Amino acid sequence: MIEVKNITKKYGKAVAVDNISFNIEDGEIVGLLGPNGAGKSTTMNIITGFIEQTEGDVIIDGYNTLKKPKKAKKEIGYMPEGVPLYTDLTVKEFVNYMAEIKQVNKKERKEKVEKIIEKTGLKDVEKKLIKNLSRGYKQRVSMAGALVGEPKILILDEPTVGLDPKQITEIRSMIKELGKEHTIILSSHILSEVSQICNKVIIINKGKIVAIDTPENLENRVTKNNCIYVTVEDKENKVDEIKDKIEEIEKIELVEENEDGTKQYLIEAEKDKDIRKTIFAEFAKENITIFEMKKADTTLEDAFMKLIEGGNK
Ligand code: ADP
Ligand code: MG
Secondary structure, eight states, rough: OOEEEEEEETTTTEEEEEEEEEEETOOEEEEOOOOTSSHHHHHHHHTTTSSSOOOOEETTTEEETTTHHHHHHHHHEESSSOSSTTTSSSSHHHHHHHHHHOOOHHHHHHHHHHHHHHHOOGGGTTTTGGGSOOOOHHHHHHHHHHTTTSSSSEEESSSSTOHHHHHHHHHHHHHHHTTSSSHHHHHHHEEEHHHOOOOOEEEEETTTEEEEHHHHHHHHHHHSSEEEEEEEEEEEOOOOHHHHHOOOOEEEEEEEOOTOOEEEEEEEEEETOOOHHHHHHHHHHOOOOEEEEEOOOOOHHHHHHHHHHHHHH
């Protein structure tokens, strides 16, 4: 279990991470989701003990990362952001070197290195220099490095950044597979990625947590409001008055003005209210002609944006 307790990280006066707390249970795959500069890498670096927090504690299986760094770090495999270092080594040399650093028992080292190379699909390229590999394979090498020492927890910083679609699919399924044996924290700024892989999402923005929930719940939290797109011809500009006439409407927003003079509005009603019939009736009364009406499907992407916007208020 990982306990992050009131972590703050300041760089001079700038606050990169602002008093965040969360727990991660064994076996969870958790996504740290947020835009660039949100504080994802900083948070991960603090959990791994790579950088020191200004305030707060991280407890890994009962070990405080500041007081018992060796014991805490032993449980963690870390894949940093970007391409791997040591690009003048071959794949096998690199994994071997990591095994030395992590003090894997000498007698077992060879066998363990083999196993990791197999697991990460690197067997065919094990004798190649890392610098000559494709971006996708380089990412696998980083992953292999993180797996050395059989850590219980894997921390993967933006594992699919810079990869092509095929490589992304491969890395994602590898992460899912690894999730059967490891607790995983991964960061991403792509919502669909996190919702595909993770069973818990921590959304952070500007160093603060804006939401912690399952992908499904996050979606539900913001899709309860019924949203409808209506395209209308409204020569007398009466749409604005409609809001006061229909009690269930919470918001009317102009989306776009079309060349033919029609306008598209997004109408948001109270939770669980389908107001399409009411809109038809009321708009007719006001002489507003409806050209098109459709329900707006709120996606997880919208959920993410709403939460982030809400967090900024
Ligand atoms: P993310 O990984 O979510 O993109 P980071 O954790 O890398 O975000 O950065 C969070 C904030 O902290 C950013 O505003 C960044 O500029 C700042 N920051 C990160 N590292 C340093 C550093 N070494 N010195 C000063 N500011 C930093
Ligand atoms: Mg980052």
